[in-house]
Amino acid sequence: MGKPNLDIESVSDVTLFQEMARQKPWALSALYDRHASRLYGLAVKILKDETIAQDVLQDLFLYLWQNADKFQQSRGQPLAWLMILCRNRCIDQLRSREKRQRRSTTISDDVLRNLKLDESESPLESVHYNELQLKMNAVLNSLPEEQKLPIQLAFYRGLSQSEIASELKIPLGTIKTRIRLGMQKLGVLLKEMSNQES
Numbered sequence: 001m002g003k004p005n006l007d008i009e010s011v012s013d014v015t016l017f018q019e020m021a022r023q024k025p026w027a028l029s030a031l032y033d034r035h036a037s038r039l040y041g042l043a044v045k046i047l048k049d050e051t052i053a054q055d056v057l058q059d060l061f062l063y064l065w066q067n068a069d070k071f072q073q074s075r076g077q078p079l080a081w082l083m084i085l086c087r088n089r090c091i092d093q094l095r096s097r098e099k100r101q102r103r104s105t106t107i108s109d110d111v112l113r114n115l116k117l118d119e120s121e122s123p124l125e126s127v128h129y130n131e132l133q134l135k136m137n138a139v140l141n142s143l144p145e146e147q148k149l150p151i152q153l154a155f156y157r158g159l160s161q162s163e164i165a166s167e168l169k170i171p172l173g174t175i176k177t178r179i180r181l182g183m184q185k186l187g188v189l190l191k192e193m194s195n196q197e198s
Contacts (some may be wrong), residue, residue, distance in 0.1 A: 016031045020064065043057060043090050060082075115182055151182045161179060
């Protein structure tokens, strides 16, 4: 199904999560446009690395697409949950970077206590989203170039749909359609991949 005949700006984040849980790509696109810049800014602030921050953003929205039903409104506002998930992934990246570089210094426990505000994710989830990134890259590369490029600009560079349209010199409506079609195909392909593994 395509985008509903309503003003997306008037749709609440809670409704977007509900629609994402029903596998509606337009809802993911709307949530991305609404919050990606703020989440990317948080990731850059914590990681001090734009490339890794882009990876975190991609991982986060992939996780949201596949786990939208885990959002519980009783736990607070959707944006707060998004910020916590983003912060947790940034911390995981810092820990991974520390281990790879074998530095003698470590992230202080005080810093981690201030950053990691939520312990709802299991260690398995942290491992799982790295596997999902590999799957996402493989599936993304199978898309037609006209759909793949706008999605890459959105996830890897944190551009809004308007910015993508401006950069590619393509009408905004065309960009929205290509991203929507690409996200639908990604959803189908990821579902097929999951079915093959189960």
